[in-house]
Every structure is written in C-alpha cells, then in structure tokens.
Amino acid sequence: MLYAFLCYNNEDAVFSWTQEEDNAVMAALDKVQQRLIEKRKFGPAVRLMPTTAATTLRKDTDPPLVLDGPYAETKEQLLGFYVIDCDDLEEALSVARDFAKANPGGAYEVRPLKLFVPGSFER
C-alpha cells in the first residue's frame, strides 16, 4: 500500500533554523530515506516553500477567487510530503517514528493513497 506522509510543523520555528541546523535535520532524514531507498520503498519527496509563497484559488465561487497565502491559517502548516510504499499501517507508523526522531516537533499525517500517477517530467 502506498502512503502519503504529510509533514506538518510550526513554520516560524522551522524557518528560524540556522543553515547548520537545517543541514543537520536534512542529513538525519536522509539516513532514514536511504534505508527506504535500498528497500525500493521510497517514492516522491517534496519540501514546500513557506506559506508566504503560496496562492490559493477558491473555486466555490464563480469566477474563482484568487487569494494570497495558504488555504488554511493553522498553528502548524503543511511543509512537505513523502510517498512511501509500506506493507501496512504498522510499518507506516514505524517509518513515521523514524522520521520523527530525525526531525522532532510537529506531526506526520499518515494517509493511504487512492491514486498514484508518477508524473510526466524528469527533474
């Protein structure tokens, strides 16, 4: 089963990290990722720019309304996500715990995928 790991954290805190702290977290996460890559379980991974770079198109009006900022003003913001192939929820939660050790604070929402399209561009 493919699971999305939606990464939520306090954006102010994450963007207060020094470059060294940021590098340290990325290196710790990379170790967890490497284990998953070796097992061929690691799918796309995305780190998002701050919510200040976001624009939201509200489509419940006609014509849709374009608003500056993220969809929701929340204490913790969606800052990125992984797609990982896990046998079951137990394994998914164990992966999430490994990520959590590398990057404390905030939360991972672990949600199974209904549809997965690998995409059409190379980067």
Added chain:
Amino acid sequence: MSELAWIDAAMTAARPQAIGALLRYFRDLDTAEEAFQDACLRALKAWPRNGPPRDPAAWLILVGRNSGIDATRRASRHSELPPEDVLSELGDAETPMAERLDGGDYRDDVLRLMFICCHPDLPPSQQIALALRVVCGLTVPQIARAFLVGDSAMEQRITRAKARIARADVPFDAPGAPERAERLGAVADMIYLVFNEGYSAADDPQRARATLCGEAIRLARLLLRLSPAEPEVMGLLALMLLQHARAMARVDASGQIVLLEDQDRSLWNRTMIGEGLALLDKAIRHRRRGPHQTRAAIAALHARAARPEDTDWTQIERLYAALEVLEPSPVVTLNRAVAVSKASGPADALAMIEPLEGRLGGYFYFFGVKGALLTQLGRPAEARAAFDRAIGLASTATEAAHIRNHLDRLMKDSASAEA
C-alpha cells in the same frame, strides 16, 4: 537536531508574538521582556519534561503574563506571592488562550511591537538595534559585534532607545486601516535597514553582520504572514531573498568583494532565488507599483541571467527610471547610470552622473563608478583622480582594496599602451 536546539528555535519563533502580547498587557517594554525571559526559563524546565506545547507562543504568553504580574506585585509589596504551581493549570488554559490569540490581536500585537522599534523619534541605528534586541532576541554582544562596537556601547544605545520609547506616545488601541497601512510601510522600511546593515558588511571577518540579513528575511516573512496580500511586503521579501542568494559569491576566499559580473553564479543559492521569484510573481499580480517591488524586479533580472552578458540591461535601466519616479534620489540615478553604461555606453552614463557630484561628493560608490566610466572612455588621468577620491571615502578595507584593483589595472593598461 537536539531537543535543546528545537526548544530554542521554538522560543525564537514565538518571541515576536509573545512579547507583542505581553507588551499589550503591561504597556512597558522592559516588563514585557522580563516576563518573556522568565517564561523561557520555565519553558526550559517544563518542555523537555512534558514535551513542547502545541502552541509555544500561547504557552509563553500565559506563563509570562503570570510571572509579570508576580513581579509587579513583588515590586509594589502589596500582596503576597501567588502559588509557585502556576504551570500545572496550563494544560487546560492553553487551548482557549490560543483561540483568543488567533486573528486580529496577533497581527496587531506583532505589528505594534515592530512599529515601536521604528518609532520616528529614534535614529535608524537605534531602530535597528532595538528591533534586533526586542523582536529578534539577539543578545547585546551579538548586536554589538554586528555593529562593530563594544558591548557596553551597544547596551547604552539600546537603553537610550528604550528610554525614548517610554517617553514617546505609543498607541495601544487597535489601529484603524490607514494607521495599519502606515505602520506596515514604516516597519517594512525598518526591516530593509536591518538587511542593508548586514548586506553592506560582506567583508566582516566574523560574519556577525551576515546574520542580520537572515533576521531581516525572517521579520519580512512574519510581516507577510500578518499581511498576506500586501504587494510591497512581498516585494521586500523577494528583494532580500534575491540579494542574499548571492552572499556566497559576493566575497572571495581572501575576503574581497566580488562584483556581480565577476561572481561565480553556480554559488548563488537557487532555493532563495526560486522563492524570491515566486514572491515577485505574486506581487506583480496586484498591479500596484512600489519601490520594494521595483528593486526586487531589478534583482530578479540579475538572478535570471545565466551569464553576465545575458543581463537585460535595457529593462534594468527602465526599472531604475521607474524607481527614480517612485523614490527620487541621486543614488538611484547613479545606479540607473550604471545600467545606461551597459545598455548604451559610458558617454551617456557619464553625462547622467556629472550633475550629481554636488550631492554625492561624499559617496565612495559615486567616484568608483565615475572612475570606471572614465576608464572605459579612455581618460586614465581623470579616472585615476576619481579612484583616488573613492579610496579616500572608502569605509572598509575591502572597499579600498577593490578600488586599488581598479587603479592597478589602469596602471597596467596605460603601461602597456605606452610600451
């Protein structure tokens, strides 16, 4: 990251909101700061034990408010000390507190705090120092290093700034829309001052001032979160990201400034450039011109050029012309002249800057540009005179060394022309 580092980052991030709210309660900057400090000390004990709270700012405000009230009572000796056990009630209190803090209060608290730091009674150097101390939470020695002054001199500067604020009329009512817009503009300008203070110090050996650029970017992000639809704030953040992206390429191994056209563009930070361009895109959609957006658009044209010869100087010249209208200043005209020299040659550019000499006679960069233009026009004697004046006005060793390079090149060229 260690637990301590995470807690430290959470407290730094919560600081503007927490101090802003505490300032609203106590109406005194020192009391608010002390209350926050006290709350942080308690957090260092409580958070590792109980785990960090969902909303660190709300936790710090609640604890800080209690401790500030304690302190006020102790000072007045009217009532006995309240129970030490305040923390145990926090679990229940945190959620409604966080809800109350949502929305308008939060925005106005942070904006007020930043606005107080750029009070018109304060000279710019005090504004920057106060903002770095109060809003960013840098220590006095950190700020002193950034300004290349001693700790006690900086302590005094901040104390003086606070004393002026205490005497000044600080508005605590929720601002109306025009006041809010006015505060936003003043705060944006103050943030740009902080950034420039760091940016102009690329040669600082300890890189202490480089942190100022990072702090300014953090403040601008916060400001944009508070006012997400403000194109000038987007422009300001875009501008600083696009300029700061070049930090690694601006200084060589020996600490010398490397000019834009000589920089190794592979050292530019693509993540920052990407974010800057995205923000500028958002700003332009609003179709409301402003100086920060215009400067960001100029920086974006540099960022988009893969090689110096790919730079769209004609467009840059147009943007400087627009900036001259928005914010007339001889320095802007000087920068426009540099673009003109690239787009249509040094003669036009020299004609443009010659009338500025009266107003820019004390400006290092003016004579640097003039010398470079005269060199290009094949007038080495006049060029040398201009470079000599630039050296005399240089405020850092790096600036002087940069001009000396020009002079050396001039000497070599004239020597080879004679040979």
